[in-house]
Amino acid sequence: MNAVIIAVLVMLILSLVRVNVVFSLVIGAMVGGLVGGLSFASTITIFTEGLGGNATVALSYAALGAYAVAISKTGLPDAMVEMAIRLVGKNGEGRKRSLSKVLILLIILIISIFSQNVVPIHIAFIPVLIPPLLKVFNELQIDRRVVATVITFGLTAPYILLPVGFGAIYHQIIQENLGLNGLEVSLNAIPNAMLIPVGGMVLGLLVAVFISYRKPRVYGTTEVQNEEKQAYTRKGIIFAIASIIVSLAVQLYLSQQLGVNGMIIGALVGIIVIYASGVLRYGEADELLTSGMKMMAFIGFVMISASGFANVLKETGHISSLVAVSADMIGNQKSLAALLMLIVGLLITMGIGSSFSTIPIIATIFVPLCIQLGFSPMATIAIVGTAGALGDAGSPASDSTLGPTSGLNTDGRHNHIWDTCVPTFLHYNIPLILFGWIAAIML
Incomplete structure (x- = not known):
């Protein structure tokens, strides 16, 4: 049996039955290593050696957690609550409440999208922006699952479709790996090919906002970090806003000008x-x-564990065999070929947690297979690009789900699996498979 499939299934099943995600990743890695022919001792060694891959990200989360707590002490969250109450009205009912919800979600969506291109800081904005807004969400009785789906859309759809910011990197990876495997395409063709798959994500976003999670959800009145209400002054608010601007500016400068995290x-x-x-x-x-580290410890340990999990899967060699076996099953059936390739991409990305790392793995088999079956260059781009992106939303080990959870679970009222991963999987991965398959057939 294929070690990748077994390991990912074990990890997902354990996570869904509420086993801690870190333990689920460790157990999944151990099972995957043994199924893949590695000894128990070798699996432990390989897992341990891979832990350092996300250490920088884990430390970054701890630092951002401390910053989020500092922001809360300025009184900015309480000022935002008062503004929301004035906007909604004394009783918070009717049209004003609905408009307030839509406005807040729209602002979060725009900031999330901009974090991938206009101000490419990725998930760094979440621990700064979201914790102060939790009081507002509670006041408006906003279901945090809809906030998670909105943020995840903003973190994934832009890089899949738009050739700027992180999208420029993703599109370049697609172009280079297609070229290395015998298919030369222009960068300009990639956004056109990815338009239909991203259309599926847009549909999923609309369903989440206006159907799935439109009803009010009560979370109680517990303060973030169980702290007392903070008195605030105009000076404190001004410095809080100034600190956010300066922090984001520094991150942007270091990442864009110096190329460092x-x-x-x-x-x-x-x-x-x-x-x-x-x-x-x-x-x-x-x-x-210490407060910030406590708030972000879970996310950091998941990132570290996910790095070890991915290292074990790569060492088994079963990722390549999974792709090869799928190619053998397809034969000359184009419709089945497109569907299987998308599902394989989903499995790999769900385990690794990185769409950027998935493209080089799947392109070596998918591109020659697409050429052999007569898929057009545009259809091949759609298949490879969508297969790589599948699983980024919904994976317990992905930045696109860990980021939203890091902000929404600041007060311990948002479950990573059931409130972030499951909603984003249902609303984005399923439409991506369907619309990616349609794109492969139509283009």
Whole structure:
């Protein structure tokens, strides 16, 4: 049996029955290694060696968590709640409440989209923006599952479709790997080929917002981090907003101009700006950092464990065999070929958690197979691009799901699997398979 399929299924089943995701990843990796022919000792060694792959990201989350707690101490969350109450009205009923929900979700969607291209900071904005808004969500009784689907759409759809920011990287990876396997395509052709698959994601977003999660959901009135309500002043609010702007600017400069991960330094600079306001005292540094680390510890450990999980799957060699076996099953049936290739991409990305890393793996088999079966270049782009992106939304180990959870679970009321992964899987992966298959047939 294929180790990739077994490992991913074990990890997903354990996660769905509410076994801790970190333990699910560890157990899935052990099972996958043994099924893949590795010894128990070798599996442990390979898993351990892979843990360092996401260490920088884990530390970044801890730093951003500390920054999020610092923002909360300025009183900005309470100011936002009061603004929301004034916007909604005293009783928060009727048309004003509905318009307020739509406005908030629209703002979050725009910021999420911009984080992939206009200001390409990826998920770094979430621990800064979302925790202060939780009080607003509670006041408006917004179902956080819809917020998770909105953020995940903004984190994934732009890079799949638009050739700017992270999309430029993804499209370049597609073009290079198609070329390496015998199909030369222009970068300009990729957005056109990915338009139909992304149309499926748009449909999923609309269903999530206006049908699946439109009803109010009560989360209670527990304060974020169980802290007392923070008194705020105009000075504190101004410095809080200034710190956010400076933090994002530093992250953008470091990533774009110097080509380094700027999340840690950006968070540190943001905290320093808040210190300068006098809202926080120097002696509070240890308590602040500890609170932030607690808030983000789960996300960091998932990222670290996912890196070890992916390392084990790669070492088994069963990723390539999964692709090859699928190719043997297809024969000359184009419709079946397109569907199987998309499903294989889903399985690989769900396990690895990175669509960018999936493309080089699947292109070596998919591209020659598409050429052999007579798929057009545009259809081949759609198949490879969609197969690579499948699983990014919905994977417990993906930035696109871990990011939303990191912000929405600040007060412990948002489950990573059932409130982020399952909703995003249902509303994005299923439409991506369907619309990706349609694109492969039509183009």
